[in-house]
Amino acid sequence: xxxxxxxxxxxxGAETNEFLATNAGAGAAVTxxxxxxxxxxxxxxxxxxxxxxxxxxxxxxTVTAQAISRFGLIKAAVIHRYGTLRPGDPIVQVMTLxxxxxxxxxxxxFLMDYLKTDxxxxxxxxxxxxxxxxEAKAEDDAAKARWE
Amino acid sequence: xxxxxxxxxxxRLNKGEETVSPPAEVKTxxxxxxxxxxxxxxxxxAFSNRKLIKAAVNARIVNxDAPVAANDTVALFPPMTGG
Numbered sequence: 001x002x003x004x005x006x007x008x009x010x011x012x013g014a015e016t017n018e019f020l021a022t023n024a025g026a027g028a029a030v031t032x033x034x035x036x037x038x039x040x041x042x043x044x045x046x047x048x049x050x051x052x053x054x055x056x057x058x059x060x061x062t063v064t065a066q067a068i069s070r071f072g073l074i075k076a077a078v079i080h081r082y083g084t085l086r087p088g089d090p091i092v093q094v095m096t097l098x099x100x101x102x103x104x105x106x107x108x109x110f111l112m113d114y115l116k117t118d119x120x121x122x123x124x125x126x127x128x129x130x131x132x133x134x135e136a137k138a139e140d141d142a143a144k145a146r147w148e
Numbered sequence: 149x150x151x152x153x154x155x156x157x158x159x160r161l162n163k164g165e166e167t168v169s170p171p172a173e174v175k176t177x178x179x180x181x182x183x184x185x186x187x188x189x190x191x192x193x194a195f196s197n198r199k200l201i202k203a204a205v206n207a208r209i210v211n212x213d214a215p216v217a218a219n220d221t222v223a224l225f226p227p228m229t230g231g
Binding site: 034049050052054055056058059080091092112115116117118119120121122123124133134135136140 | 154208227228230
């Protein structure tokens with residue numbers, strides 16, 4: 001298991017290649033990369049993520065261990081940035097390795113659903129109209145509840 | 149006891165952390181929030197909707213009925229928006 005919480009940018013492709021370099025003969029790998037969104041109707045200039053790193057590491061390690069055990073993953077990795085990011089910047093990357101694709105997809109989705117609600121990051125968007133905290137979404141709670 | 153604040157809670161209280169010495173009656177996270185709110189106008193307002201206040205003790209997520217002790221680091225924060 002590899003879990004990183006960092007302010008530095010990461011290269012999604014390089015991270016994927018490194019993850020795949022030791023694949024233990026697995027049949028399936030999934031990489032999910034979350035990017036800073038900015039759409040024409042709702043543009044943002046920057047996204048600043050506040051973080052409690054010590055708690056983030058504890059929370060993400062716990063849920064990653066759960067994902068490995070629940071879906072029979074060979075390994076899993078999570079990288080999550082904080083600090084000030086721009087539209088298009090990678091925020092988060094989840095990678096899973098499993099014997100078959102079903103487990104690799106499910107493990108990655110499970111990890112992302114938990115990160116949305118249980119990882120101590122708080123997003124603040126700077127927009128042309130001013131700054132605003134992103135509110136927790138009921139649909140994210142519902143997405144997590146599917147796994148319970 | 150060290151208390152950490154994050155996101156809009158940190159902004160409304162105008163501080164990211166503080167060291168407090170609550171009285172012996174403060175035994176849980178909920179007690180601590182009530183005590184902080186009773187002693188400061190900004191805190192009273194910031195903590196007015198208790199359902200929006202999440203907590204961790206020593207970097208572990210807990211409920212409001214979890215115990216707190218003098219040497220603990222207690223973090224208080226709004227619902228998380230990671231991913």
